[in-house]
Amino acid sequence: xxxxxxxxxxxxxxxxxxxxxxxxxxxxxxxxxxxxxxxxxxxxxxxxxxxxxxxxxxxxxxxxxxxxxxxxxxxxxxxxxxxxxxxxxxxxxxxxxxxxxxxxxxxxxxxxxxxxxxxxxxxxxxxxxxxxxxxxxxxxxxxxxxxxxxxxxxxxxxxxxxxxxxxxxxxxxxxxxxxxxxxxxxxxxxxxxxxxxxxxxxxxxxxxxxxxxxxxxxxxxxxxxxxxxxxxxxxxxxxxxxxxxxxxxxxxxxxxxxxxxxxxxxxxxxxxxxxxxxxxxxxxxxxxxxxxxxxxxxxxxxxxxxxxxxxxxxxxxxxxxxxxxxxxxxxxxxxxxxxxxxxxxxxxxxxxxxxxxxxxxxxxxxxxxxxxxxxxxxxxxxxxxxxxxxxxxxxxxxxxxxxxxxxxxxxxxx
Amino acid sequence: xxxxxxxxxxxxxxxxxxxxxxxxxxxxxxxxxxxxxxxxxxxxxxxxxxxxxxxxxxxxxxxxxxxxxxxxxxxxxxxxxxxxxxxxxxxxxxxxxxxxxxxxxxxxxxxxxxxxxxxxxxxxxxxxxxxxxxxxxxxxxxxxxxxxxxxxxxxxxxxxxxxxxxxxxxxxxxxxxxxxxxxxxxxxxxxxxxxxxxxxxxxxxxxxxxxxxxxxxxxxxxxxxxxxxxxxxxxxxxxxxxxxxxxxxxxxxxxxxxxxxxxxxxxxxxxxxxxxxxxxxxxxxxxxxxxxxxxxxxxxxxxxxxxxxxxxxxxxxxxxxxxxxxxxxxxxxxxxxxxxxxxxxxxxxxxxxxxxxxxxxxxxxxxxxxxxxxxxxxxxxxxxxxxxxxxxxxxxxxxxxxxxxxxxxxxxxxxxxxxxxxxxxxxxxxxxxxxxxxxxxxxxxxxxxxxxxxxxxxxxxxxxxxxxxxxxxxxxxxxxxxxxxxxxxxxxxxx
Numbered sequence: 001x002x003x004x005x006x007x008x009x010x011x012x013x014x015x016x017x018x019x020x021x022x023x024x025x026x027x028x029x030x031x032x033x034x035x036x037x038x039x040x041x042x043x044x045x046x047x048x049x050x051x052x053x054x055x056x057x058x059x060x061x062x063x064x065x066x067x068x069x070x071x072x073x074x075x076x077x078x079x080x081x082x083x084x085x086x087x088x089x090x091x092x093x094x095x096x097x098x099x100x101x102x103x104x105x106x107x108x109x110x111x112x113x114x115x116x117x118x119x120x121x122x123x124x125x126x127x128x129x130x131x132x133x134x135x136x137x138x139x140x141x142x143x144x145x146x147x148x149x150x151x152x153x154x155x156x157x158x159x160x161x162x163x164x165x166x167x168x169x170x171x172x173x174x175x176x177x178x179x180x181x182x183x184x185x186x187x188x189x190x191x192x193x194x195x196x197x198x199x200x201x202x203x204x205x206x207x208x209x210x211x212x213x214x215x216x217x218x219x220x221x222x223x224x225x226x227x228x229x230x231x232x233x234x235x236x237x238x239x240x241x242x243x244x245x246x247x248x249x250x251x252x253x254x255x256x257x258x259x260x261x262x263x264x265x266x267x268x269x270x271x272x273x274x275x276x277x278x279x280x281x282x283x284x285x286x287x288x289x290x291x292x293x294x295x296x297x298x299x300x301x302x303x304x305x306x307x308x309x310x311x312x313x314x315x316x317x318x319x320x321x322x323x324x325x326x327x328x329x330x331x332x333x334x335x336x337x338x339x340x341x342x343x344x345x346x347x348x349x350x351x352x353x354x355x356x357x358x359x360x361x362x363x364x365x366x367x368x369x370x371x372x373x374x375x376x377x378x379x380x381x382x383x384x385x386x387x388x389x390x391x392x393x394x395x396x397x398x399x400x401x402x403x404x405x406x407x408x409x410x411x412x413x414x
Numbered sequence: 415x416x417x418x419x420x421x422x423x424x425x426x427x428x429x430x431x432x433x434x435x436x437x438x439x440x441x442x443x444x445x446x447x448x449x450x451x452x453x454x455x456x457x458x459x460x461x462x463x464x465x466x467x468x469x470x471x472x473x474x475x476x477x478x479x480x481x482x483x484x485x486x487x488x489x490x491x492x493x494x495x496x497x498x499x500x501x502x503x504x505x506x507x508x509x510x511x512x513x514x515x516x517x518x519x520x521x522x523x524x525x526x527x528x529x530x531x532x533x534x535x536x537x538x539x540x541x542x543x544x545x546x547x548x549x550x551x552x553x554x555x556x557x558x559x560x561x562x563x564x565x566x567x568x569x570x571x572x573x574x575x576x577x578x579x580x581x582x583x584x585x586x587x588x589x590x591x592x593x594x595x596x597x598x599x600x601x602x603x604x605x606x607x608x609x610x611x612x613x614x615x616x617x618x619x620x621x622x623x624x625x626x627x628x629x630x631x632x633x634x635x636x637x638x639x640x641x642x643x644x645x646x647x648x649x650x651x652x653x654x655x656x657x658x659x660x661x662x663x664x665x666x667x668x669x670x671x672x673x674x675x676x677x678x679x680x681x682x683x684x685x686x687x688x689x690x691x692x693x694x695x696x697x698x699x700x701x702x703x704x705x706x707x708x709x710x711x712x713x714x715x716x717x718x719x720x721x722x723x724x725x726x727x728x729x730x731x732x733x734x735x736x737x738x739x740x741x742x743x744x745x746x747x748x749x750x751x752x753x754x755x756x757x758x759x760x761x762x763x764x765x766x767x768x769x770x771x772x773x774x775x776x777x778x779x780x781x782x783x784x785x786x787x788x789x790x791x792x793x794x795x796x797x798x799x800x801x802x803x804x805x806x807x808x809x810x811x812x813x814x815x816x817x818x819x820x821x822x823x824x825x826x827x828x829x830x831x832x833x834x835x836x837x838x839x840x841x842x843x844x845x846x847x848x849x850x851x852x853x854x855x856x857x858x859x860x861x862x863x864x865x866x867x868x869x870x871x872x873x874x875x876x877x878x879x880x881x882x883x884x885x886x887x888x889x890x891x892x893x894x895x896x897x898x899x900x901x902x903x904x905x906x907x908x909x
Contacts, residue, residue: 014536014538014541014542015536017541017542017545018536018541018544020545020556021541021544021545021548021556021557021558022544022557022558022559022733023557023726023729023730023733024730025729025730025731025733026733026734027536029733029734030534030535030536035534035535036536037535037536038536038537038538039531039532039535039536039537039744040537041527041528041529042528042529042531042532047532050538057532059532061530061531061532061533061739062533062739064530064739065529069529070525070527070528070529075525075526075529078525079522079525079526082518082521082522082525082711083518083522084444085444085481085484086484086508086512086513086710086711087504087507087708087710087711088481088484088504089481089500089502089503089504089821090504090505091468091472091477091502091823092472092477092478092479092480092481093456093457093460093464093468093469093472093478093480094460094480094481095444095448095456095459095460095480095492096444097460097464098456098457098459098460098463098464099443099444099456099459101459101460101463101464102459102462102463104463105463113462113463114462114463114464115463115464116464119562119563119566119713119740120562120563120566120738120739120740120741121739121740122566122569122595122738123563123565123566123594123595126594126595126596126599127594129611130594130599130610130611133610133611133612134610134611139612139613150739151566151569151570151573151736151737151738152565152566152569152595152596152597153569153595153596153597153598153599153600153614153615154595154596155595155596156569156596157596163732166576166577166580166732167572167573167576167577168576168581168582168583168615168616168617168638169582169615169616169617170596170615171596171613171614171615172613172614172615172616173613261530261739261740266529266530267529267530267745268530268712268713268745269530269562269563269712269713269740269741269743269746271740277462280464280465283464283465283467283468284461284465284466284467285467286467286610287465287467287468287470287471288468288471289606289607289610290594291594292563292565292594293504293505293507293563293564293704293705294562294563294704294708294713295563297713298481299711299712300713302444376532378534
């Protein structure tokens with residue numbers, strides 16, 4: 001009991017410091033969602049806090065821990081690599097980068113064989129937009145509404161982030177058309193369009209999903225106008241939706257694919273854009289035109305290669321499909337049981353969104369109650385009335401049943 | 415390229431795989447040492463999957479080195495076994511020395527329990543690191559936004575200034591370098607990085623560095639921020655003057671403009687003080703940093719801002735204004751904390767000041783004997799630049815230095831300037847050794863200059879010599895010939 005008091009005082013001290021050094025409203029935001037815990041460590045499907053709480057991690061840091069929190073095989077390789085290498089001089093043609101690029105090229109299906117590394121999702125999206133503009137010599141970028149791509153310049157210009165007008169003029173010649181509206185896309189994409197950008201599933205927007213027909217039409221439109229098609233699979237890649245990448249299920253291959261931190265299973269801040277050999281010509285003619293000091297970090301490359309080994313070994317997309325079905329039927333059953341509280345369930349694989357009838361306050365309340373049930377979930381960024389479920393792809397049947405049981409209890413008490 | 419001809423890519427790849435793995439299904443591993451063939455295979459892979467242009471670009475000045483035994487101020491070339499002084503330090507990332515044991519141990523220990531943590535949740539490591547970082551910043555630079563990289567932090571800083579002031583325009587400096595994402599790219603002061611990707615953000619005005627009147631002319635009630643590096647790195651090691659910095663501070667106060675310092679390269683002791691701003695007694699409203707914060711091991715970055723209005727109110731209203739995933743991860747903060755411990759306990763900035771003075775003095779002495787090709791030597795602490803009289807000398811000198819075991823590159827935004835940014839843990843004997851090598855490189859370069867300098871005086875030929883594309887072509891040709899001759903000699907020797 002005394003120890004518990006100690007850890008509570010310690011936690012309170014940390015929150016006070018966090019209010020001072022970050023902001024009070026940030027800590028309050030955490031409090032509203034019951035996320036005012038001091039995270040201790042992650043292990044597999046679970047996360048613990050300093051106050052002794054243990055949670056089934058259905059946030060997985062926005063779906064990056066696809067192979068579980070602190071995947072042990074990757075951590076072991078990482079520990080060894082710490083003594084073998086460091087980030088390297090970023091302008092050099094390192095063999096770490098070359099070998100990882102080759103691995104990614106063979107991991108990603110189709111003709112996407114070339115890689116440029118970044119640190120954050122936004123940086124890779126910015127690089128993708130720049131490559132499209134540079135390679136086509138056109139200015140226009142068309143995207144669909146309701147997207148979420150990151151916080152950097154181009155990415156933010158494409159993102160449906162509330163209040164982004166406060167940053168003044170962002171990247172010009174960016175146009176958002178309604179998602180799924182073929183005619184609007186047809187009108188917007190012209191011979192001045194460099195790129196068409198979309199997430200095939202908008203995770204943060206109640207998992208709004210592109211149909212096969214829509215994706216195919218957009219692909220044809222891009223082919224006809226020589227526009228570069230960019231898919232952001234930061235949240236849907238690396239097995240999350242039941243295949244390595246969701247575009248395989250759509251049967252439509254983009255020209256540039258943005259991949260997120262799942263490439264290291266959340267062990268290293270690394271993202272990348274993967275693109276076709278035709279587009280790579282631009283970087284052959286203009287070497288070092290887009291630089292990133294921490295992008296393609298040699299140590300990060302070792303971690304990513306270890307993660308890819310684990311992906312190939314565990315094939316987590318298979319489990320994602322099976323457990324996804326179980327989770328889907330559980331969540332749908334819960335929604336039917338409480339139709340006045342749960343408006344709808346969307347998603348696939350192990351990426352689900354539950355929309356609360358009570359809007360954003362209900363979603364936040366859901367998160368807070370979830371913590372009491374030992375479940376860590378986060379609200380959607382674009383559709384803030386939703387709560388997302390994106391656990392480790394190696395989650396067990398028992399754990400899925402726990403999630404469903406917890407959701408039932410939370411909804412009952414909401 | 416002779417080195418890559420004769421054998422198909424497939425065959426080259428196979429021989430490498432068979433030799434090392436005996437199993438063509440499995441990919442190659444990074445080997446301790448490489449022979450020429452293996453290096454060719456890696457170059458082929460890099461060219462195929464990333465950029466052949468980059469390989470050719472670096473190859474032309476013997477800068478295509480595969481780093482091994484990264485230790486202190488040096489690394490070893492995997493092909494030749496040659497030891498190099500790392501005078502680039504990934505543009506100033508290795509302040510605590512490469513392979514710093516304390517930082518490595520901290521990361522290794524952390525990996526037994528931690529991962530990146532959950533983005534948005536708090537942890538002891540995140541909070542303690544942010545608190546410590548703020549405590550090491552002068553004045554009321556008390557508030558922190560953790561970011562994942564320098565460019566990410568630059569975006570955060572500009573967003574903070576724009577959002578808090580409600581103004582749009584940003585004044586940046588000619589030759590400035592802040593990064594390659596949308597905000598920082600718009601703020602870069604060299605068209606080369608921007609012109610292929612237009613249009614960028616409106617309202618970014620580029621003015622001459624160290625020219626206060628230029629800022630005064632452009633600044634208006636619509637100016638949100640003035641952004642600058644206290645010492646321009648990529649721009650060619652230009653050091654801001656004290657009058658300029660003081661004047662900027664005063665001007666920004668008058669106009670309600672946020673003064674932003676980019677301390678990505680200059681931070682963490684590089685210039686002889688913990689932060690370059692300390693040389694000026696000027697505190698910016700916002701500063702951002704990255705690079706050496708990571709100890710060369712794990713990406714991290716930060717925006718630090720003053721606890722003043724309108725910044726504090728803005729962030730209180732918009733706590734997630736720059737919600738950077740990957741920034742301020744648990745592992746990142748543990749590594750950065752160890753970096754701070756190492757810098758503070760060893761007072762590394764003092765070593766940077768002392769060794770910087772020793773190195774600069776030595777280079778100045780060398781320069782005084784090479785007045786016909788060196789225009790100026792300048793810098794602060796261990797951020798030193800040599801400006802040559804012609805751009806092509808930069809590439810030539812990189813080659814001559816590489817032969818002497820000194821890995822130095824010329825500035826991206828100013829090819830006539832070569833930068834020396836060795837890890838600030840470097841010792842006195844190492845500095846003297848480095849100086850001997852630089853001296854020898856200059857002696858070697860004089861042979862080339864006998865031919866090239868008269869040519870460079872002819873305007874048309876001078877322009878040709880300074881043409882990067884021509885340099886890449888010519889130096890690659892020389893390199894091919896060299897390797898070809900080397901191969902024949904080897905074959906004869908073998909027979």
